Amino acid sequence: MAAALQIGLVFETPGTYPKGPGDPDDYAAEYEPLETIRALQSAVAAIGHACVELGAPHDLLRALGEGALPPVDAVLSIAEGRGTRNREGWVPSLLELAGIPLLGSDALTLSTSLDKAWTLERVAAAGGRVLPYAVLDASDEVESAVLPAAFPLFVKPRWEGTAKGIHAASLCHDRRALSRAVEEVTERYQQPALVEAFAPGPEYTVTVVGNGPPRVLPTLQRALEADTGIGIHALERPGAPAPPPGGYHHVTPGTLEPALEQELEAASIRAYEALECQDFARLDFKLDREGRACFLEINPLPTFAPDGSFGILAELAGQPYAAFVGEILALGLERLGLAPGAQEGAAR
Numbered sequence: 001m002a003a004a005l006q007i008g009l010v011f012e013t014p015g016t017y018p019k020g021p022g023d024p025d026d027y028a029a030e031y032e033p034l035e036t037i038r039a040l041q042s043a044v045a046a047i048g049h050a051c052v053e054l055g056a057p058h059d060l061l062r063a064l065g066e067g068a069l070p071p072v073d074a075v076l077s078i079a080e081g082r083g084t085r086n087r088e089g090w091v092p093s094l095l096e097l098a099g100i101p102l103l104g105s106d107a108l109t110l111s112t113s114l115d116k117a118w119t120l121e122r123v124a125a126a127g128g129r130v131l132p133y134a135v136l137d138a139s140d141e142v143e144s145a146v147l148p149a150a151f152p153l154f155v156k157p158r159w160e161g162t163a164k165g166i167h168a169a170s171l172c173h174d175r176r177a178l179s180r181a182v183e184e185v186t187e188r189y190q191q192p193a194l195v196e197a198f199a200p201g202p203e204y205t206v207t208v209v210g211n212g213p214p215r216v217l218p219t220l221q222r223a224l225e226a227d228t229g230i231g232i233h234a235l236e237r238p239g240a241p242a243p244p245p246g247g248y249h250h251v252t253p254g255t256l257e258p259a260l261e262q263e264l265e266a267a268s269i270r271a272y273e274a275l276e277c278q279d280f281a282r283l284d285f286k287l288d289r290e291g292r293a294c295f296l297e298i299n300p301l302p303t304f305a306p307d308g309s310f311g312i313l314a315e316l317a318g319q320p321y322a323a324f325v326g327e328i329l330a331l332g333l334e335r336l337g338l339a340p341g342a343q344e345g346a347a348r
Helices: 034-046 055-065 088-097 109-115 116-125 177-187 258-274 309-317 321-335
Strands: 006-010 051-053 072-078 133-136 153-157 191-195 203-209 220-221 280-288 293-298
Touching: 006 034, 006 191, 034 051, 034 088, 034 321, 051 088, 055 088, 055 116, 072 088, 072 321, 088 109, 109 258, 109 293, 116 133, 116 258, 177 191, 191 258, 203 258, 203 309, 220 309, 258 280, 258 293, 280 321
Parallel strands: 006 051, 006 072
Antiparallel strands: 133 191, 153 191, 203 220, 203 280, 280 293
């Protein structure tokens, strides 16, 4: 039996960074609760290794600078960083400088994929179907801007995750509403706004794991808000505006026929490889008015929350969360040459 490895874990919780005077209410939406940290520790233990808590990115920086980092064979980072579009690359870059192997994608992939405009450009160049889009820097551009499509249009921050900055008013039906939405993004999130054509159809999320070749896990349909067609996950996230009286009404209007699932799987592998992802990533798609699957975004730093996609996929596979996620992490260790071969199971 191979010797146990020491796997470092870098993470942030909602209390890692204090809320600043200019921060939006959802500034901490991407950071994980302790339940996720404990779940990942159990996944590392499930494949026979030890998990070493390294704290947040600044803790890692301090430990490296002081020569006080505990000995680790590799590091898993779920740290999102803060403020810039390079924030998800903080930890991978520090580890690269220190010569410490990283589970998951590298800094360049993480920074590129966080920038939604760059991601769409790269995926489209690889042959993926994306929605028409434009980038607007300030609300005063809206009146004169050449818009990417007819209304309705959808507005989101250019480089945020976990649906930050998205709410019911992100769906715009005229230039006046578009101007307000763009102004909110540029002022509240201090970045350009991505303006896309709105795909009204069902939404699906696909998880890809492994390397050479990567493997696609079962496609999941996401619930939508009945009136707008916006994903419920975006409207009910931490820090989102309060729901209307009576709450949101959930619908799952799609039927996942074999041909559609095959289309989503092929599109997911194309995007995963175009962004040069490693070990794991989650991709989101929505069907347009013609029923065609359109790529929305890819997240090579997905949440590992046990009640999220990985928990659902583990249940579908008939496995405990720890065993299922442990097998996915083992695929990364195999890529790094630190494991003789990932175990058979859901990730295979």
